[in-house]
Amino acid sequence: MRKLSFAVTLAAVFACFAGAQAQNYPSRPITIVAGFPAGGPTDTVSRIFAERMKTSLGETVIVENAGGASGTIAAAKVARSDPDGYTISIGNWTANVGAPAMYPLQYDVLKDFEPVSLLTTSYLWIIGRPNLPANNLKELVDWLKANPTKVSVATVGVGSAAHLCMVDFQNKTHTTFQYVPYRGGAPALQDVASGQVDLSCLETSQTLGLYRAGKVKVFAVASKQRWFAAPDVPTIDEGGVSGVYIPFWHGMWVPKGTPKPIVAKLDAAVVEAFADPAVQKRFKELGHIIPPRDQQNPDALYAWHKAELDKWWPIIKAAGIKPTN
DSSP states (O other): OHHHHHHHHHHHHHHHHHHHHHHTOOSSOEEEEESSOTTSHHHHHHHHHHHHHHHHHSSOEEEEEOOOGGGHHHHHHHHTSOSSSSEEEEEEHIIIIIGGGTSOOSSOTTTTEEEEEEEEEEOEEEEEOTTOSOOSHHHHHHHHHHSTTTOEEEESSTTSHHHHHHHHHHHHHTOOOEEEEOSSHHHHHHHHHTTSSSEEEEEHHHHHHHHHTTSSEEEEESSSSOOTTSTTSOBTTTTTOOOOOOOEEEEEEEETTOOHHHHHHHHHHHHHHHHOHHHHHHHHHHTOBOOOGGGSSHHHHHHHHHHHHHHHHHHHHHHTOOTTO
8 A cells, every 4th residue: 555655656746847847848959850961851851840949949949960870870869868858859751661670770669759740741753863864764764774783873771762762663663773872862962963873762852953953854753643843743653663652751759758748849839830831931842741730749640650660661571671782
């Protein structure tokens, strides 16, 4: 009986402490850990939220780029952080779905985090160096078949959306090429534009400017529908290849055990950011899709994330993709 009484008292003390902690939150700068280099889509999304959330929360929000291992180094750092709301993860499909299917991680991608909110979704498309001989997807497939093993393809690490996109493309077109892993989309894009590598399947918003300037070729959107920001680019199906459709989504998490009132404050800051016309305009310019209001909450992110893991992990593991590829 005394043990039960002590346990109840201890739980009440912790509840009071968590409540006081949340009431004073935040009282110092917050760090968003982005798992990819500056200039890539995850870095861009992180900085848009950092800028707007400092207004809502009344504290500085800093973005820390911790690239490597397809975003899992950054996620591990957040998982090990104190659950106090001062260290936040903004992750994406690569870091939170693709890479965890194959890397031996020291954390559970679903159980060791508290979800905050689903963020934006964008598309992937197949791009090539500007002087690549092919001008459409059919010509690209023909060129690949005529140059087996000679073509280089940039990926954002093993298990990334860029990697899975091209693995599926390779399998369905019966072509052969060499993968070149990069730490992030920005350096991969730089080498495609400069002709150092031939092809990639990168996130659309970071490549749109170079496409419009004629600095890269774009062959198809890896989606069932055309992208509203570049409606002239056909889908991969329209190009004659039945493609893999990977919605390149972002989400926000904090370490497991973060008090619910703090999670709620962070979620409210996300909701407020999405309601800001300036933020809406910026994401529209980038070609990102803002989730409906009823998906801007922890439960919706958890359900979305789990559904993505249930869908993609069997596919990735059946493909036999390993970190050494």
